Amino acid sequence: MTTSSSHHWDVIIIGAGAAGLMAAASASGRGRRVLLLEKNRKLGVKILMSGGTRCNITHDCGANDIAAAFGQQGKFLHSALAALPPDEVIRMIESEGVTTKVESTGKIFPVSNSAVDVRDALVKIGSRVGANIENEQPVDAIEKTSQPIGANNSRFLIHTKQAILECESVIVTTGGKSYPGCGTTGDGYSWAVRFGHSLVRPVPALTPITCNQSWANDLKGITIEDAEVSIVESMTAAQGITKKNPALDTRRGSFLFTHFGFSGPAVLNASRVITRRPSVGGLSMLCDFVPGVTETELANRFRELADSEGKLSVATALSRILPKRLAGALIRNSEISPDLKSAELSKSQLQTLIHQIKQNRLPICGTLGFKKAEVTAGGIHLSEVNSKNLQSKLVPGLFFAGEILDVDGPIGGFNFQAAFSTGWLAGLNA
Numbered sequence: 001m002t003t004s005s006s007h008h009w010d011v012i013i014i015g016a017g018a019a020g021l022m023a024a025a026s027a028s029g030r031g032r033r034v035l036l037l038e039k040n041r042k043l044g045v046k047i048l049m050s051g052g053t054r055c056n057i058t059h060d061c062g063a064n065d066i067a068a069a070f071g072q073q074g075k076f077l078h079s080a081l082a083a084l085p086p087d088e089v090i091r092m093i094e095s096e097g098v099t100t101k102v103e104s105t106g107k108i109f110p111v112s113n114s115a116v117d118v119r120d121a122l123v124k125i126g127s128r129v130g131a132n133i134e135n136e137q138p139v140d141a142i143e144k145t146s147q148p149i150g151a152n153n154s155r156f157l158i159h160t161k162q163a164i165l166e167c168e169s170v171i172v173t174t175g176g177k178s179y180p181g182c183g184t185t186g187d188g189y190s191w192a193v194r195f196g197h198s199l200v201r202p203v204p205a206l207t208p209i210t211c212n213q214s215w216a217n218d219l220k221g222i223t224i225e226d227a228e229v230s231i232v233e234s235m236t237a238a239q240g241i242t243k244k245n246p247a248l249d250t251r252r253g254s255f256l257f258t259h260f261g262f263s264g265p266a267v268l269n270a271s272r273v274i275t276r277r278p279s280v281g282g283l284s285m286l287c288d289f290v291p292g293v294t295e296t297e298l299a300n301r302f303r304e305l306a307d308s309e310g311k312l313s314v315a316t317a318l319s320r321i322l323p324k325r326l327a328g329a330l331i332r333n334s335e336i337s338p339d340l341k342s343a344e345l346s347k348s349q350l351q352t353l354i355h356q357i358k359q360n361r362l363p364i365c366g367t368l369g370f371k372k373a374e375v376t377a378g379g380i381h382l383s384e385v386n387s388k389n390l391q392s393k394l395v396p397g398l399f400f401a402g403e404i405l406d407v408d409g410p411i412g413g414f415n416f417q418a419a420f421s422t423g424w425l426a427g428l429n430a
């Protein structure tokens with residue numbers, strides 16, 4: 001990257017992730033003189049590591065469905081999503097020669113399965129319209145001048161290791177605190193607080209859940225494509241979910257056993273309710289390993305099997321619907337002999353087994369926290385930022401976009417879309 005000698009800019013953007021790169025493109029596209037500063041040697045590090053280095057760019061749905069995926073926070077995103085909806089993100093990236101594909105889950109990836117292509121396309125989009133992008137430029141502090149300085153009407157001083165830069169508007173796109181090894185160490189939060197902003201306590205979200213049940217840890221590497229997980233108080237886990245004792249959250253999707261506990265989209269999406277609590281004690285996860293089949297249907301299937309293939313072992317029968325190692329573990333947990341024949345399965349044994357399959361109770365130890373969280377929940381209080389232009393309501397000329405805001409969505413490309421759209425809208429107004 002080239003280092004510009006100018007110290008005066010219309011707009012300085014801090015953080016070259018999804019939001020910063022889009023902000024640079026839209027602000028430069030309006031003819032603003034833009035400098036984008038990134039602390040890392042590589043631009044868009046999280047884009048590069050996203051989606052297992054394939055980059056799940058966005059989701060195959062309209063702007064309203066993206067907003068809806070963010071729940072209450074989604075209302076804040078409407079203007080940004082109107083300014084840059086998902087199909088427009090795809091059009092922009094494809095116009096750089098990166099064709100995309102929609103997978104069966106609705107996730108959109110580059111056909112090349114290469115996150116580098118997406119990152120390079122975003123850098124090209126900004127550079128082509130004149131944005132100056134500099135890497136290895138960590139910003140230490142932002143200062144607001146009491147009076148605009150000089151002919152450039154500068155309102156902010158940006159302190160880097162090498163220089164003090166001046167600008168009229170500053171867009172903070174420093175991300176959250178997740179994966180701090182990537183440079184996202186929450187720098188923007190302390191600047192915002194110094195400017196009088198308040199924070200919704202940042203907590204890890206989309207982070208793996210830990211559990212020390214050895215039978216489950218032994219299943220590491222096994223994926224269930226469709227499982228349903230419910231996070232519940234341990235009391236509820238013992239008594240079952242009822243209207244009076246509902247689950248704290250229930251998510252359906254792919255589920256992965258790991259050596260430390262669980263991961264996969266269903267688990268990651270459910271992790272937020274754990275990290276938001278002051279302590280994780282007293283929580284369990286109820287797992288339904290076959291959510292598409294009711295308990296009654298499952299019982300009927302086993303009874304039919306006892307009639308038609310009575311000599312078939314229960315273990316073999318169960319491994320027709322679940323991975324063999326998981327089937328074996330659930331049979332052991334039910335204290336059923338692995339050689340027991342379908343016809344020999346008693347009513348109470350069947351009930352115990354169905355409970356293991358449909359309401360498996362796993363005590364939660366905790367989560368892997370920020371270290372392995374895909375996003376940060378919490379951040380700059382949305383009530384203090386104008387959703388129509390992403391400008392601070394407290395400090396004119398100061399803008400926030402991306403994960404630094406109190407917005408966090410589920411797995412599926414929603415988080416990039418929010419970062420792209422808020423970055424773009426901030427750049428249109430800064």
Ligand SMILES: Cc1cc2nc3c(=O)[nH]c(=O)nc-3n(C[C@H](O)[C@H](O)[C@H](O)COP(=O)(O)OP(=O)(O)OC[C@H]3O[C@@H](n4cnc5c(N)ncnc54)[C@H](O)[C@@H]3O)c2cc1C
Nearest residue numbers: 015017018019039050051056139175183402403413415416
């Ligand atoms: C492993 C992983 C996989 C993911 N996969 C997906 C996925 O497939 N799809 C999806 O939608 N979301 C995914 N996410 C989430 C997604 O990466 C984030 O939501 C998104 O990157 C947020 O964009 P952002 O621009 O706000 O912040 P970031 O992408 O985090 O960018 C912030 C940038 O600011 C820089 N910075 C910080 N402080 C300073 C400073 N003081 N000076 C200069 N620069 C600074 C950082 O180095 C960083 O480059 C994933 C996240 C992780 C961790």
